[in-house]
Amino acid sequence: MHLEFRHLRVLLTVAEAGSIRKAAARLQLSQPATSAQLKRIEHELGGPLFIRSAEGVKPNENGQYVLRCARDLVVGFDRLREHARSAAETDKGTVxxxxxxxxxxxxxxxxxxxxxxxxxxxxxxxxxxxxxxxxxxxxxxxxxxxxxxxxxxxxxxxxxxxxxxxxxxxEPVFVLLAEDHPLARRDSVRLRDLSEEEWVMPEADESGVHAYLHLTCQSAGFSPRIAHVTPDLSVAQILVAGRRAVCGVWPSADVPAHGTVQRPLVDVPFHxxxxxxxxxxxxxxxxxxxxxxxxxxxxxxxxxxxxxxxxxxxxxxxxxxxxxxx
Structure with missing residues (x-):
């Protein structure tokens, strides 16, 4: 992991909150996720930055130094941003x-x-x-x-x-299935369980999307059958809902249901x-x-x-x- 600016805000939030539970609430993350991220940050910086106890957390000597530096950097960045905005407004006619x-x-x-x-x-x-x-x-x-x-x-x-x-x-690839597909009853799907399915895919391009699907499926023990090609997700959904195909979708996309469900793939890092x-x-x-x-x-x-x-x-x-x- 590389230390980034956002990690400084995590450290400051934990210090200000005095507990990982309260910091997680402020960061809108789960407590385990916040704790894991804090441990990764500490590992990147060479060791523990907080003393943990039943009452919460407080910075150790090294943590106090890191927090002082973090506050200086955050304040300096905010000043830089305001200056940049002001300068941009001044120069917007020429830039x-x-x-x-x-x-x-x-x-x-x-x-x-x-x-x-x-x-x-x-x-x-x-x-x-x-x-x-x-x-x-x-x-x-x-x-x-x-x-x-x-x-x-x-x-x-x-x-x-x-x-x-x-x-x-x-970003992982999820699989889009018909809501009455037998695999739709599972919380997750193994890629190799799709070995007998036909796929609908966007057209092949320089991104290597088709080749990557083939390589990933081959690592799961089969070659995918790409039976349909369309750039239009609504067309793909019709095929999936009718049990004529399955397709990969990005879970960040807002995909309407229309008789389909999304399930994560668990046996290969398809992403x-x-x-x-x-x-x-x-x-x-x-x-x-x-x-x-x-x-x-x-x-x-x-x-x-x-x-x-x-x-x-x-x-x-x-x-x-x-x-x-x-």
Whole structure:
């Protein structure tokens, strides 16, 4: 785990609350999740920062030093943000607009919301693409300044030398089943239990989505039969509801039921990496850090609004999602 700005706020919240239970409530997380995150932060910083007792927690000597530094950094960042906003308002007549992009889905909406808070609206233009290839090409050609997209393991997307990417989290694939499908009675589904099913998929593109499905299913002992191809989720739902196919869905998406249910897959790490990418020539690092922090916070709020996703998240999925080595 790499220490990030959001982790400083977790430390400060725990110190101010005086207990992990109260801090979890303020952070809108479960107590086990907050405790686990605190332990990971402490491990990253070399050892315990709090003395734990039945009455709660209080910082040890090392923790007091870390908290002082954390407060200074948070205050300094807030001042930096206010200065940047003020300077942007002053220069908005001469500074080129920031061009933000993404692919279809909730993440681009979260990016736009984050940027509306950080960048004057008059300095922001939006270019949402259906094709991840078109978005990545725009980034590499400096026609887009900052964007978000999904990337499958083993299929890296070329973003250009001046573009930096940061993995925000790993998002699992859930399976969409007919509500009367025998597997729908389970809380979760093993991928190999879908070996006899036909699949409906979006069209193959440069993201490697079809190849990644084949590789993942082969690791579970079978080759998937892609019988239907459509970019339209509503068409896919009709096929799934009629027991003519199954398909993978992102649990962060707002997928209407229409005779279908979502179930997590439990035997293989079937997922994509959600990437924030920005051009270093037009996006300062402090803005990229602030966008990344707000994006992740907004994504966690979205998780809490998806009951099926929240159940997976609280049952241990969070550790998988937020473990983003490299």
């Amino acid at each position: 080129a607009p920031l061009r933000a992009g993404g692919t279809a889905g909730p993440l681009v909406s979260l990016l736009i919301s984050a940027l509306f808070e950080l960048v004057p609206e008059s300095r922001l233009t939006i270019d949402a693409r259906r094709s991840v290839h078109a978005l990545v090409k725009a980034l590499s050609l400096s026609k887009c300044d900052i964007g978000v997209f999904g990337e499958f393991p083993g299929f890296p997307l070329p973003v250009g030398e001046s573009v930096v990417t940061r993995t925000l989290l790993r 994509r990496r959600l990437q924030l990418a920005w051009n270093t020539e037009s996006v300062p690092p402090e803005l990229a850090d602030a966008v990344g922090e707000r994006l992740l916070d907004a994504y966690l709020d979205l998780v809490r609004r998806r009951p099926h996703y929240l159940s997976w998240w609280d049952a241990g999925g969070k550790d998988f999602a937020l473990d983003t080595p490299g």
